[in-house]
Amino acid sequence: KAGVTQTPRYLIKTRGQQVTLSCSPISGHRSVSWYQQTPGQGLQFLFEYFSETQRNKGNFPGRFSGRQFSNSRSEMNVSTLELGDSALYLCASSWKGSDEQFFGPGTRLTVL
Amino acid sequence: AQSVTQLGSHVSVSEGALVLLRCNYSSSVPPYLFWYVQYPNQGLQLLLKYTTGATLVKGINGFEAEFKKSETSFHLTKPSAHMSDAAEYFCAVSKMNSGGYQKVTFGTGTKLQVIP
Numbered sequence: 001k002a003g004v005t006q007t008p009r010y011l012i013k014t015r016g017q018q019v020t021l022s023c024s025p026i027s028g029h030r031s032v033s034w035y036q037q038t039p040g041q042g043l044q045f046l047f048e049y050f051s052e053t054q055r056n057k058g059n060f061p062g063r064f065s066g067r068q069f070s071n072s073r074s075e076m077n078v079s080t081l082e083l084g085d086s087a088l089y090l091c092a093s094s095w096k097g098s099d100e101q102f103f104g105p106g107t108r109l110t111v112l
Numbered sequence: 113a114q115s116v117t118q119l120g121s122h123v124s125v126s127e128g129a130l131v132l133l134r135c136n137y138s139s140s141v142p143p144y145l146f147w148y149v150q151y152p153n154q155g156l157q158l159l160l161k162y163t164t165g166a167t168l169v170k171g172i173n174g175f176e177a178e179f180k181k182s183e184t185s186f187h188l189t190k191p192s193a194h195m196s197d198a199a200e201y202f203c204a205v206s207k208m209n210s211g212g213y214q215k216v217t218f219g220t221g222t223k224l225q226v227i228p
Contacts, residue, residue, distance in 0.1 A: 033216070042221055043221060055211070096214075099144065099206070100146065101146075101158075101204075103148075104155050106154075106155055
C-alpha cells in the first residue's frame with residue numbers, strides 16, 4: 001500500500017509569511033504526528049492528531065498549529081515565519097499512535 | 113525527566129566491527145520501545161520494536177536489540193558494521209502521558225560513522 005506522502009517536498013518562504021504543509025497518512029491509519037528536525041535541536045515533537053482531535057502537543061509557540069480531516073489527512077500551519085523555523089518537517093502516521101510510526105519523506109522549509 | 117536517553121551523539125566504528133548504540137528509558141511500566149534509522153534527506157524507518165514477549169528483538173539489516181528491564185536499557189547492536197549502516201539512529205519509547213494517552217518520544221539521535 002502507499003506510504004505516507006507529504007507535500008510540498010521543498011518550500012522557500014520569507015520572514016513574516018505563513019505556510020501550510022500537508023500530510024496524507026497510510027490508508028487506515030488514524031494517528032498523524034508532526035515533527036520538526038533541525039541540526040541544532042534534533043527531532044522535536046510538534047503535535048499528534050487522532051481521529052480529528054489533537055491528542056498530544058509539544059512545546060512550540062502558538063504560531064504552530066495543525067488539524068486533521070475526517071479522511072485522516074493532516075495539515076500543519078506556521079504563521080509569521082521566523083528564520084529559526086527553517087527545518088525538515090516530518091509527518092508520521094500510525095494505526096493507534098502508540099505503535100510503529102511510518103514516516104513521510106518530509107518537507108524542507110527554508111525561511112529567508 | 114527525559115523519557116529516553118541516547119548516549120553519544122556520534123559513534124564511529126570500523127567496517128566489520130561491532131556496532132553498539134546505547135539507549136536508556138525511564139518508565140514505571142514496561143513501555144513499547146523502538147529503534148529507527150534515518151538516511152540523509154529521508155524520513156525515519158523502523159529498524160525493530162519491542163512490545164511484549166521475547167526480550168531479544170531482531171530487526172532489519174542484521175540489527176538487534178535487547179530489552180533489559182533491570183537496567184532500563186534497549187541498546188542496539190550489529191555484529192559487523194557495513195558502510196551502508198552509516199546513518200542517524202533514533203531510539204523511541206511509547207508511554208502514557210499525563211492526559212491518559214500513549215505518546216511516542218524520540219531520543220536525540222546517534223550518528224553512526226563507519227570507517228573503511
